[in-house]
Amino acid sequence: MKSSNNIYTMEGVGKVFRFTLTQTFKNKAYRMSLIVFVVMMMVMGPLQYLGASAGMNAAKDSNELYGDGEGAEHIYLKNDTAISFGREEMQLAETVFGKAEIIDTDEIPSLSKKDIAVVIDRQTEEGAENYVISGIIADESELTPNQLDELCSYLQDRFSESRMNQAQLADEQLSLLNMDISTGDAMTQADYERKLESGYTTSQVSSYMGSFSIIMLILIMLSTTYVVSTVMEEKTSKLVENLLVSVRPMALVMGKILAMMCYVFILIVLGVVGSKISNGIMQSFSDGGVPEQLGNMMNFSAAFSIGGIKGLILIPCMLLTYLIFSVLAGLLGSACTKPEDASSATGTVVMLNFASYLAAFIVPAMENAKLDIAMSLIPPFSCFMAPVYALCGRIPVWVFLLSLLIQCGLVVFLIRTTAHVYRKLIVHDQKRLGLLAILRLAGKGEA
């Protein structure tokens, strides 16, 4: 005979939520965790910023084309091409060779220790004709081969610009000619048509997926331990029986889970806001020598730039994913009776979280339409992948809607199972049950 009362009601959930959240913020350990996390987030950006600045300065110092080093006294230029290339086109003013006298010559003279000769001519290699820029220094030169290489490389770019400019092309034609060319991914015709239809390249999808997944990974990682320990709190404190004459198991467990979700969410939001503020302050004091993206550390908003308003759809999907994993943590926590059980319960959720995160990284690059649909439907992978896939047009809308339906169904199933298991195991004080044992218990209805 089943319970005479309905254990699946949420009456009182608000009271449990308020009490748990209030006590969490009153608790010294939780307050300390929050402060440490926010400080860490605030410090991480500026530290990376400083590290990157130092790295860039070091790179600049090691580049012998710039800086305070001594350049050459004379640069002999032997230009055997029809393209005009002289002092103006060479643009050496900003380099260590800025003070060097540039001498056009048809014959390279005997070079002194501080002289360089640059020869530009046309050569034929393997049947194809091309321009070659060669640098020459004296045997006993004070200039290093590295300086010479850097100068030749620099002049190669300037010569190319000069060549384009002298072709008397319009800006548009110039930009067309200067455009980089790279090879794309090999794909089937169906994949190609899909890409045409969605308008997102694989690397864009992977980038959005990566950004979305890392938010979920951090959120879930942080909340799991808190949820497990808070759900088992009444059992370890031996007051669960006193509570259950006032509130149903579902309301009790959900109130506690939602409170912990809220605490971790506040923690993340404060961390991100703190990070933004500290990075802003850091940037305002910088000399502008660091690329802007380095001053924008911990910027998790990339996923939401998928396409204007479309990106906002990710927020409810993110909350749904967060809820699924938190309730799963609650379910595992409801089978714990001793504090030492918490770590193994947490481990299961962390493992599933990592598996979903890895799948979200690997699967988009595989460009397999069937796999994309399958992974968008199978939880917990679908939680990480379906929203981004849907917004990038990699899966049809009906698959996304079906995926959301499955996820919502999963939430309801997990919440009911958690309440059921929590009640079943009120008096259970033996070994912690694993996930499979919990599901068997939920199915059989016997502790």
Added chain:
Amino acid sequence: MGLEVKDLSKKYSGKTVVDHVSFSMDKPGVYALLGTNGAGKTTTIRMMLDMLDKDSGEVLWNGQPLSFDNCNIGYLAEERGLYQKYPLMDQIIYFGRLRGVSDDELKKKIRYWSGRLKLDEYLYPVETKDARGRVKKQKPKSPDQLSKGNQQKIQFLIAMLSDPELLVLDEPFSGLDPVNTDILKDVVREQIDAGKYIIMSSHQMPVVEEFCTDITIMSRSKALVQGNLNEIKKSYGRVNLTLKCETDVKDYIEKQGIEILSSKEFEYELRVKGDEQANALLKDLVNSGITVVRFDLSELSLHEIFVKEVGANEEQQ
């Protein structure tokens, strides 16, 4: 109407822990659930309060399935505990709110029960004076600084917050010192006078005997003895005789064939077969000119009934 417990059964892994137990309370008072450790008392209580699924049976309150939706229940569980990390007052307010007590009412109730159970110093800031005579407020103690007895009193306070009509007390006096036992006894008496239904499970027979009108003695998952306590006692007859004389009367006792349970100087604890045997002894003593200082013929105590019945049942098993 009142409370009806019908045919409750529960098995764990094939082992019966409660076997078709039924009882009822049709008027306010105290109903005692007695039994040895593991007899099934706490499981019965948990099934009554719907914390455990029943394999069979039902529990009705005024004809409806018992739940905290239709009955204001106060419960002191056998397993005592409090949130160790949270302030006591916050916990009490939380429990009160969960029971639907308004905040204004809560303040009054907590103040009343705190005073009644002598818990003020643990719940409210205490004002002390330092060496310079300045008044300082000391924070109340945290739960982990309280003795077990005081934690138990806090739980009892929580159970009383909603002014429950049905009070379920599982081993309410265990772990309490004599002073706190008396405080709690007074409160229970008040609740009886106020017309509350009280279910009490205990091992302390004299305490139960003091309050309860009806009992169920459980042994090995079954209800062994049930009914009104006075009637149960009456059914065993008046068989305990305490006799005190000024001389040795052992020969007179043996002549009547009466069993001597214990003796100290001229005072005897005797087990008689009934009123007639006791009266015959008294008559013999008086006719012989022996001064009888004390002659007290009484029923079996609850403790004796319990030991007799449970012992016999365990021997049979």
